[in-house]
Amino acid sequence: MDPLITEDPSHIGPYRLIARLGAGGMGLVYLGRSDVGRTVAVKVVQTAYAKDPEFRRRFANEVAAARRVGGAWTAAVLDADTEAQVPWVATQYVAGPSLQAVVAEDFGPLPEVSVCALASGLALALTEIHTAGLIHRDLKPGNVLVTVDGPRVIDFGIARALETLAEGPMTRTGAVIGSPGFMSPEQVRGQRLTPASDIFCLGSVLAYAATGRSPFGTTDSGLHALMFRVAEEEPDLAGVPESLLGLVQQCLQKDPALRPTAQDVARTATDSDEPWLPGRVLSQLGRHSAQLLDFAPLQTPDPTVISVPAPALLSPSAPTAAPTYQDPQPAWQTPAQTPPLPPAPSLHNAPTSTAHDPSAPTGPRRRRIVVAAASATALAVLVGGLFVIRPWDGGGEKKSNIVPAGFFGTWTGPFIDAEATAGDPLARLEITKGGRGDKVVEYSQLIDRHVCVYSGRLTSVSDTSPSIEIAAGTLERAEPKAAAEDCDKRQPAMSLVSLGGNIDLTTGEAETLTFKKDPLSDPESRLIDPFGGRRSPRDPDQIIHYDAFDMNLTGPGKNGIGIRTKEYGKTCRYVTEAFSLVEKWNDYKSEELRETTLHTAPSTLRADDTESDPGCRKDGPVLEITHLPGVDGKYVSVDVYNSPEGETLETDVRMDRSTD
Structure with a gap:
């Protein structure tokens, strides 16, 4: 920690600042305390980045996504103002050193029981992150905090916003964020990322914790050579305990489709009931926590006071997100040689608004690596605390689209199952452009009142017929995320054939299934x-x-259906979207339509809605809305189910259209 300087504000929102925790390419991180004595980490973004409109847009999107992340392996976002002249965010402060500090400076390689517990905790953290639809993109020992009751993953939200900077004037090529020794092969090549990228990084982190070194070496032999080893060579796993070797090897598969999911790792890793850290590390953590409670600034400068209204704290039931700060240097460490801390950004008259932010501050010794996969020449330029690098990328050619145009769009059909040769089209295929190895298919299925979403990579395109091959799919997310355990972790490889305006899907596990163009995706459809x-x-x-x-119901798009319920005295407002539209006929020979049913995706509590009462369930109902021919929309019949439990709440409720 460093004392405040004259240019630092004395307060940000409701928090009194008492020290500087660190600084880096993204901005400053302060230690703060609330009026009730809660210790928080407050981060402000550099003014130069705050002026970038695209950065702000992605930053706000990542804030919204981070609100869906929770659990014991991350920390809560308490307050944030992403609309201010200089955005800031306050998070729960986790008092603990980074895994890198523990291994490299304080203790050395961790014992087997500690690494097993580390694997379990990090896998559970990644499960929460991936279920929320996010990818960490920069999982490394410096972004894992070590606490008495387990590891905490930090710094996953800001990566997407930082890519805006990498795609800006500094470089016009595709870019990714990461740290070279702990990147995945697809990151090195600048390819599109999936959650499998985080699993590769997890394998590298576990190997580091067990051996004290990166499995692909260091930059001593050159950055270019290090990235080549990550992409092409086998890892050095000498010293990894036998009980963990198989798991680490699976995580470090070069082919993302062969890696386990975070849920798979969590099930495989065993966590002992004994303390997870060696006694010497636990003693250091205890001393550091005690020092933090007594910490007070050595001197009080004459700082700027920001006279802005304090944003309201989130309610205890609000969703939590991963921490957005870097760990301070623990009191028991010898201070490292670091550059002078930059001056505080101007925060005068910054407007405030309550939000959540998954961004992460950078500590004194951290630097973020922005990798642009454009040529085989490594070019490192230090700009504003960011290293912009053009590494080896396996040839330098940017992949063009090879998916035939007849496949593009959204398609609906029965979900993949050995007995699903007929039935309601409660599955969706969304097919986009891409090259070999790219994710071009998103496969979603609505089953048992929840949605499981998978991604599939393109493996080949036929030269003789309108068909493409898709690799086995991996689970991307579940809606609601509480249903993740009920989703199959993988889907079989698919063969897709475009015939007569339809898509025929074959998996080898079921008969050919026919998917038709989703009428809800046609803006002209009535x-x-x-x-x-x-x-x-x-x-x-x-x-x-x-x-x-x-x-x-206002339309077929996202949040096109609003729901208001009152239950146990609480009024709750939810939003959802149409998942599929099913037409049923009197019999298979008849052309007379019997009914049309609209199936919705699981609904979620409206974000930033002041009309919902505290204590509403985050996961709202799922609807099946049936329209009968001849009534011209005057009324519909609605069945209501809860999610993810799937229990029936209301049946055959006649809902009339309001005339007001």
Whole structure:
């Protein structure tokens, strides 16, 4: 920690600043305390970055995504202002050194029991991150904090926003974020990333914790050579305990499709009931925590006071996100030689707003590596604390699209199952452009009132027929995320054939399944019109579970369906989207339509909604809305289920369209 200087503000929002924790390419990190004595880490973004509109846009998106991340292996975002002239965020402060500091400076390689517990904790953290739809992109020993009750993963939210800088004037090529010794092969090559990239980095982190060295060496032989080893050569795993060797080898597979998922690692890694750290490390952590409680600035400068209204703290039930700060240098470490801390950014008259932020500060010894895969020449330029590098990329040619145009778009059909040769089209294929090895297919299935979303990479395109081959799919996320354990972790490889305006899908596990173009993806389609409008029950006595229930359908897009419920005295507002539209006929020979049913995805509590009461469930209901021919949309019949449990809450409720 370093004392405040004259240019530092005395307060940011409701937090009194008492020290500087660190600085880096992204900005400054302060130690702060709230009015009730809670210790927090407060980070402010560099003014230069705050002026970049694309950075701000991605920054705000990452804040929204980070709100979905929670669990015991991350820390909570307490306050944030991403709209201010200089954005800032306050997070729960985790008092502990980084894994890098413990291994490299304090203790050395960790014992087997500690590395096993580390694997379990990091896998659970990545499960939360991936389920929220995020990819860490920079998992390394410096981004793992060591605490008495387990590891904490930090610094995963800012990577996407930092890519904006890498794609800006500094370099116009595709770019990724990472630290060379702990990057995945696809990061080195600048390819599109999936959660499997984090699994490779996890393998490198576990090897480092067990041996005290990176499995691919250091930059002593040159940055170019290090990245070549990551992409092409086998790791050096000498010294990794036998009980962990198989797991680490699986994580470090060059082919992302062959790596386990975070859930797989969490199930494989065993966590002992004994203390997870050696006694000497635990003693250091205890002393550091005690020193932190008594810490007070050695001197009080005459800092700037920011006279802005304090943003309200989030309620205890609000979603949490991964910490957005770097660990300070622990009190028991010898101070490292670091550059002078930069001056504080101007925060005068910065507007405030309450938000959440997954960004992460940079500590005194950290530097973020922005890798641009454009040529085989390594060019390192230090610009504003960022290293912009053009590493070896396996040839330097940017992959062009090879997917035939007839495959593009969104398609619906039955979900992949050995017995799913007929039935409701409760699965979606979204096919996009890409080259070999790129993720070009997202496969979603609505089953048991939850959605499982998988990604698939392109492996080949036929030269003789309109067909493409997709590698086995990996689970990207579950909606709601509590249903992740109910989703299959992988989907079989697919053969897709474009015929007569449809897509025929074959997996080898089921008969050929036919997917048709999703009518909801056509902006000119009027099929959803009969379902539209604001609706409420004709007979309130039909409502059994809820005290009140109504809905408003404005369109097929994201958040196109609003739901308001009242349950146990709490009014809650949810949003969702149409997942699929199913037409049913009187019999297979008849051309007479019997009914059309709109299936929704699981709903979620509306973000930043002041009309919902505290204590509402985060995961809202799933709806099946049925329209009968001949009624011209005057009413629909609605079945309501909870998610992810799948229990029926309301059945066959007639909902009339409001006339007001």
